Amino acid sequence: MATDTDSAVPTRQDELLRRRLGFWSLLATGVGSVIGSGWLLASMYAAQAAGPAALLAWVIGGLVMLLVALVFAELGMVKPESGGLVRYPLYSNGRLAAAVVGWSMWVAYVGNPPTEAAGVLQYASAYLPGLYSGTQLTGLGVLAAIGLMLVFVVVNYFGVALFARTNNLITAIKVFVPTLTVVALIVSGFQGGNFGSAHGGPAPYGWSAALSTIATAGMVFAYTGFRNVIELSGEARDPRRTVPRALITTIVVCIVLYLALQTAFLGAVPGRLLGHGWHGVNLDSPFADLAMMLNMTWLYWILIADSMVSPSGSAIVYTASNARNTFGLAKNGFFPQWTVRVHSRWGVPARALAVNFVVGLAFLLPLPSWHAIIGVTGTLAVFTFAIGSVSVTAFRRLEIAGRDARLTGMGWIAPAAFAISSLVIFWAGWTTLLKTIPIVVVGLVVFALGYLRRRDRTVDLRAGIWLPAYLAAMYALSLLGTFGGHRLIPAPWDSVLVAAVSLAFYVWGVRSGVAHMRADPDRTAALRAEAAADRGGRASAAAPAGGQ
Secondary structure, three states: OOOOOOOOOOOHHHHHOOOOEOHHHHHHHHHHHHOOOOHHHHHHHHHHHHHHHHHHHHHHHHHHHHHHHHHHHHHHHHOOOOOHHHHHHHHHHHHHHHHHHHHHHHHHHHOHHHHHHHHHHHHHOOOOOOOEEOOEEOHHHHHHHHHHHHHHHHHHHOHHHHHHHHHHHHHHHHHHHHHHHHHHHHHHHOOHHHHOHHHOOOOOOOHHHHHHHHHHOOHHHHOHHHHHHHHOHHHEOOHHHHHHHHHHHHHHHHHHHHHHHHHHHHHHOOHHHHOOOHHHOOOOOHHHHHHHHOOOHHHHHHHHHHHHHHHHHHHHHHHHHHHHHHHHHHHHOOOOHHHHOOOOOOOOOHHHHHHHHHHHHHHHOOOOOHHHHHHHHOOHHHHHHHHHHHHHHHHHHOOOOOHHHOOOOHHHHHHHHHHHHHHHHHHOOHHHHHHHHHHHHHHHHHHHHHHHHHOOOOHHHHHHOHHHHHHHHHHHHHHHOOOOOOOOOOOOHHHHHHHHHHHHHHHHHHHHHHHHHHOOHHHHHHHHHHHHHHHHHHHHHOOOOOOO
């Protein structure tokens, strides 16, 4: 059994992972990640910016993320692996690319549990005084947040089956409450006149406002949790079937749900609040406030309770996913090897769970509020979108998997997803991107220290140097563009230029990946053989349809 961290062959630690997740558990993982606390606010922000045209923005944003999801769906079919999102870049483009992607994703994910814990207690402080003061948690609140984070770890520690059962239940609640909210608002207070000419018609601020809302109202970011399905694909039964089905179903379900929520919100806003147009609609707790205005006190209290359940559900999923990230980074050689150990009884990367919990405390203590934490980590996860397109194309050109593991249309889906991912990064705005530079630099320094210590081959630098160069180009274009930059490149040409430049980097990344994999034919052959054996072995061992 190979133990080399660069090997495509799984180590004994991979074999200790329990493959117990069926389609429904994977679907709950995806939906539970996408539908977090953000659903309570996103509809109002979208309505403020675009009015009824926000409905178009939700459709476009969902279709955009569907393209990205298809890329990762094929990667999950080719080689399902826990922590796969940080392993695929290693296979295709070497340690440097894997370090940039893995570090960015790990920092983004490790901040999620403390973020959600702070959010839960911020809502709870209205009924449990002493937890929150001004704009941050009190000392008692910090202790309570640590307690919540421990609960997230415990749910994950005692096996993937317990995680699945807990997450399935919480996700059912998270889907039920928004659905109930949609039905109640439409039945009790829907006003079709809100969509008419009296309030500016379907696009009161123009259709361009709807397009910009895709980024500024957080629509694209609302869909990004689908990738947690990939993170847990190494613990799935028959992943070749269940992973792509769960990914695509997650996006489709969430498009429908977010469209329904947006429609209900637009129709439920009382006409008196539209005296200054949709820009003037500003509610502290949008759906809960609308419920009170419509005398639905029962719905108000359900929404308040859900505002504490939803963040907890998301945190449980991200705790599970980031443990697999840490597991994958340790196999990559980026983190110490002792973190790669899987608990022999429970079949989970227990040491990774512990490390992430301790590091999460570092996020919570100096930044004890939801907004303070999310401002630092929110954009980092987007950096990891683009690399999937490069890896899937390199895998295809080296024929890592047979044609039966390929999705139709990937030849145009992959470059389109890369360009769209680049636009999402650009639309985040210069002010936000600026905060990520120190974090990316730290990741590069950690990689450099490891590179010098191990005396790695220069082939890793040649194969991955395009990625830091790509990020530098995105930073430069953001600084010069109209999304918080100096506006030296006018709109929409700044976005057009970003798309064009990103495609040039896509070509560079693919060529580097193909050259890197061809330079080590034994390793590539092992990856090809493992992918074939993995698909065949798991398909024959798959449980009957359904599963947890």
